[in-house]
Amino acid sequence: MKRLQLDDQTRVLVLTGAGVSAESGVPTFRGMNGLWEGHQVEEVASPEGFAADPELVWRFYSLRRDGASKVQPNPGHHALARLEAALGERFLLVTQNVDGLHARAGSRRMLAIHGELFQSRCEQCAQPFADAHTYFARPLPTCATCGRAIRPHIVWFGEMLDPAHLEQVYRFIDEAGPKLVFLAIGTSGQVYPASGLVDAAHAVGGKTWLIDAAPSEGYAARFDELVIGKSGEVLPPLFFGP
Ligand code: APR
Numbered sequence: 083m084k085r086l087q088l089d090d091q092t093r094v095l096v097l098t099g100a101g102v103s104a105e106s107g108v109p110t111f112r113g114m115n116g117l118w119e120g121h122q123v124e125e126v127a128s129p130e131g132f133a134a135d136p137e138l139v140w141r142f143y144s145l146r147r148d149g150a151s152k153v154q155p156n157p158g159h160h161a162l163a164r165l166e167a168a169l170g171e172r173f174l175l176v177t178q179n180v181d182g183l184h185a186r187a188g189s190r191r192m193l194a195i196h197g198e199l200f201q202s203r204c205e206q207c208a209q210p211f212a213d214a215h216t217y218f219a220r221p222l223p224t225c226a227t228c229g230r231a232i233r234p235h236i237v238w239f240g241e242m243l244d245p246a247h248l249e250q251v252y253r254f255i256d257e258a259g260p261k262l263v264f265l266a267i268g269t270s271g272q273v274y275p276a277s278g279l280v281d282a283a284h285a286v287g288g289k290t291w292l293i294d295a296a297p298s299e300g301y302a303a304r305f306d307e308l309v310i311g312k313s314g315e316v317l318p319p320l321f322f323g324p
Pocket residue numbers: 098099100101102104105110111112113178179196267268269270271272273293294295296297298311312313314
């Protein structure tokens with residue numbers, strides 16, 4: 083069994099994807115064949131989808147909220163929170179997951195680059211909306227400031243990531259230089275810019291690992307090390323030994 087070797091100079095950047103939450107019972111996006119109730123996920127997770135049918139989009143996210151509120155973090159999430167506690171500011175977690183499970187496991191040095199399932203905001207003025215309920219029904223809520231629709235605080239297909247998040251990630255990579263260890267866990271590497279972090283890590287001389295139950299071939303080829311397994315099973319011994 084491989085073991086991550088860290089010295090007191092090492093900086094660890096972790097990118098997680100849907101696979102990390104799979105053992106908690108959250109379905110992965112591509113595991114659903116990209117479909118929800120016969121709709122392409124891109125159709126409901128996009129600004130165009132929201133403009134065309136906000137009720138459908140809210141129903142999709144209400145069901146996802148319901149699902150995520152009923153599951154628990156798994157040993158993979160807990161191992162990452164423990165690694166953060168050991169490394170302090172030499173650790174940064176970047177997650178593509180919106181389910182909130184990393185935070186519930188205790189992760190704090192974390193950027194949810196694809197948004198947060200349990201937050202909402204105005205589509206126009208970005209004013210956060212205090213969610214009184216997990217579910218939305220007719221009439222859909224509107225912004226108290228400008229009257230426009232309230233939308234999920236999710237980075238949809240075709241939308242930009244928060245530039246402040248990206249800046250923080252790239253600063254961490256630059257400051258780490260060759261002392262960087264980059265771990266991608268449970269992600270198929272199909273969505274940019276998250277999928278480009280492995281190249282940014284190599285560019286500064288860092289080491290890269292992919293940990294995935296069924297790695298995507300093309301993505302896996304871009305890493306130095308590959309660990310095939312379920313994150314809840316392989317992360318604790320990888321970080322802390324048997
Ligand atoms: N442990 C580790 N890896 C797992 C496990 C597990 N228990 N179960 C599944 N996997 C792996 C799969 O083999 C796959 O490589 O997790 C990966 C999940 O891939 P995707 O479903 O494509 O999820 P992700 O990479 O997070 O998607 C990225 O795309 O759909 C958009 O914005 C959405 O954040 C999402 C982004």
